Amino acid sequence: MDDPDRVSAEMDKLSVMHAFRRIVERGSFARAADDLGVSAALLSRQVKLLEQSFGTTLLTRTTRSMSLTEAGQIYYDEAARILDNVAAVENRIRDGAGAVRGHLKVNASTSFGQTVIAPVLPSFLDAYPDLRLTLSLDDRVVDMVEGGFDVSIRIRPAMPDSALVTRKIGLMRQRIYAAPAYLERAGVPGKPDDIVNHRVIGFLLADHLTTWTLHGPLDAITLDLDPPVRVGNSLVLRDLLIAGQGxxxxxxxxxxxxxxxxxxxxxxxxxxxxxxxxxxxTASRLGMDAKVTAFLDHLRAALRG
Known part of the structure; x- marks a missing residue:
């Protein structure tokens, strides 16, 4: 029969590993403490006791920075591997039981979050009442690990190579629009080159802010533009177009x-x-667990609908 004290000690080791990993990935005792719902002082004591148990320093700290020692890097890498293996086993068991629970942290752009994700959230939350959800909307690309997100939804022509794991879940069309009142006033472009004579409203975060490559029936045409109005949110851009601004x-x-x-x-x-x-x-270390899979399945269904 297992010794209860020994089992408790092993669980404490996993807890300390988890805390240490969070401190390193968040780059701050205070941010890690907020994530874990404990005090920064407690985390500091845990790391100090851990260092004493090894007889070596794992983290070097100043008032402005923190970095891993060589021993700290070894401990972090192995702790992350162990925790990921434990999480994988737990997720397999939960998946087999059909359980979706825990805290799901999602990041998306403001426009996609408001127009696509928000309308399907009620049915998703009704389907998984044991799930906690944090939805963060930000038009700029965030650091997945630093932000502690399980999944980020990004809309781009292509994703650059990185340590992150990307999965295509849908396709969007990107077209040119204007309000009828604006076209009545400024004229309707008959060919792509006519666009340069119009008032263009540009999206600051787009790859095509000043260069539009338009694909037509026969070939592609590239336009060099200098939008006099530039905004960092596509919902604001849409509203400006509706208002006849360009x-x-x-x-x-x-x-x-x-x-x-x-x-x-x-x-x-x-x-x-x-x-x-x-x-x-998703961050490569975190992979796809039951709650992320459930969320993406729900989102795919909405996109197909």
Missing amino acids: IGTLTDFVSNEAVARGELVRVLPDYELPAPEIFAV
Whole structure:
């Protein structure tokens, strides 16, 4: 029969490993303490006791920075491997039992979060009542590990090579739009080159802010532009277009409702920009667990619908 004190000690070791890993990945005792719901003083004591047990320093700390020693790097790498293996076993057991629980932390762009994710959240939460959810909306690319996110939804023409794991979950169309009132006032472009004579509203975070590559029936045409108005949020861009402020590009999940209401119309309907893809991004160490899988399955169903 197992010794209860020995079992408790082993569980404490896993807890300390988890705390140490979080401190390293968050780069701060205070941020790690917030994530774990404990005090920074407690984490500091745990690390000190851990260092005493090994007889060596694992973290070098100053008032402004923190870094791993060689021994600390070895402990971090092995602790992360052990914790990931334990998590994988637990997830396999939970998956087999059909259990989706725990705390799911999701990051997405503001426009995608408001127009696509938010409407499906009620049915998702109803399906998994034991799940805690944090949804963070940010139009800039965030650090997955530092932010402590399980999954980030990113919309890009392609994802750069990195240590992150990316999965394509959908495709968006990117087209040119303007309000009927603006086109009546400024004229309807008949060919791509006409765009340069119009007031272009640009999306600051887009790869095509100043260069539009338009794919048409026969070939691709590249336009060099200098948008006089530039915004960092595609919902704001959409609203400016609806208000008749100019011409701009929108993905279909942002433009669909405005088009259906007649507030926006397509410009140069035979042309569109390269279609951005929807990627689900996870940190390579974290992988895909039951709660991430459940969320992405729910999101895929919404995108197909």
